[in-house]
Amino acid sequence: MTEWIGKATTVKEPLTVFNRLESEVRSYCRSFETVFVKGSNALLQDRNEKEYIDFFAGAGALNYGHNNPQIRSKLIDYLLEDGITHSLDMATDAKEAFLLRFQETILEPRGLDYKVMFPGPTGTNSVESAFKIARKVTGRTNIVCFTNAFHGMSLGSLSATGNAFKRGGAGVQLSGTTFLPYDGYLGPLVDTTALLEKLLQDPGSGLDTPAAVIVETLQGEGGLSAASGKWLRSLERICREHGILLIIDDVQMGCGRTGTFFSFESTGITPDIVCLSKSIGGYGLPMALTLIKPEHDLWQPGEHNGTFRGNNLAFVAASAALxxxxxxxxxxxxxxxxxxxxxxxxxxxSRYSDRIAESRGKGMIQGLAFHKPEDASRLCKLMFERGVIMETSGPRDEVAKLMPPLTIEDSLLKKGLQLLEAALSDLYEGISPRAALQAKG
Incomplete structure (x- = not known):
């Protein structure tokens, strides 16, 4: 870590090429206006040699940090040995090694029995395949999902995503889903699973028995709201009683983000289907898994496929990460x-209780929810100026979210938190002595 972390650096028009040639759909580069060139664990460096502490971790795709040396060495060895890099869904030694390690390291110690499906390289691929197999297994079509959920941006997964702005980009009517209130949506005293149970029991409710229920145990994009173990167990019980498949979307919360490999481990539930992506690729490489209980694995060969299911570099990196x-x-x-x-x-x-509603989250995805949503964005902007990458979350972008690599050095974590404390002081109390000193360099 160099001594100039925390300095503000102004560069004139660093994104000229991107602004001129890249689609207007780009988003993160609008918040982080610099050109990054290097990354090492929890540090990023830009073209001007300014370093940034990474409290973003590729939206959860870099749980093991940037350029993890243990994983990188395996990738280099594999490439130098002329290992297969792309294979569709053909058998390769890299895929075999991953399947065996995933079975022996993750599934067996947790007493879990799943068939592993490679649906395509992204989280939305996993969710789409989960919906398709649930509909095939049950013969029903509707999917129950929850307020403020985020499950992806392709049409099927977007239909189960709550954010109005993201839904508005679909260009067509989104259907096939029913939204119900997430845990805590109606306040801490209301068990919202009771509403689902009542609707399913009442033949006049208008809710047809769904094929599946999909849920995040903690809503990463939805504002860091967490479901309690009691609520999740009630949800699982209702699903079992009505022959509904339970899908856990662990795309962002899996691979250790909440403290255990799967986010649901401490709750006592066993989902029928689990969606994984992001950090399952180990090195930021595109990869996704759909885990399916064997009795539900009713696919016909080729019934769901995709060109990049056979990303063998991701298999190598994933095996090393495990x-x-x-x-x-x-x-x-x-x-x-x-x-x-x-x-x-x-x-x-507590210090800024008049400005901050509460702290939220679990494990190494936590944040601050602000009374004024714009304060979260203002804070993240200040943090970027001081050399820390953070993003907002929530339906109104009202949460400033911390999501560093799981492997972040303790010294960097503490430094980032110190900069966050100084930024909050600047935001609400004017320029603090510490921040003023850092700004002078």
């Missing part, structure tokens, strides 16, 4: 770092 889960070392580090983050955010929420 080494982190062979013992409890990483999980223990996540627990320790999570508590550091939680203690800090609770302290900030």
């Amino acid at each position: 080494r982190y889960w062979e013992d409890d070392s990483l999980a223990g580090q996540i627990r320790d770092r999570s508590e550091i983050i939680a203690d800090f955010l609770r302290r900030m929420a």
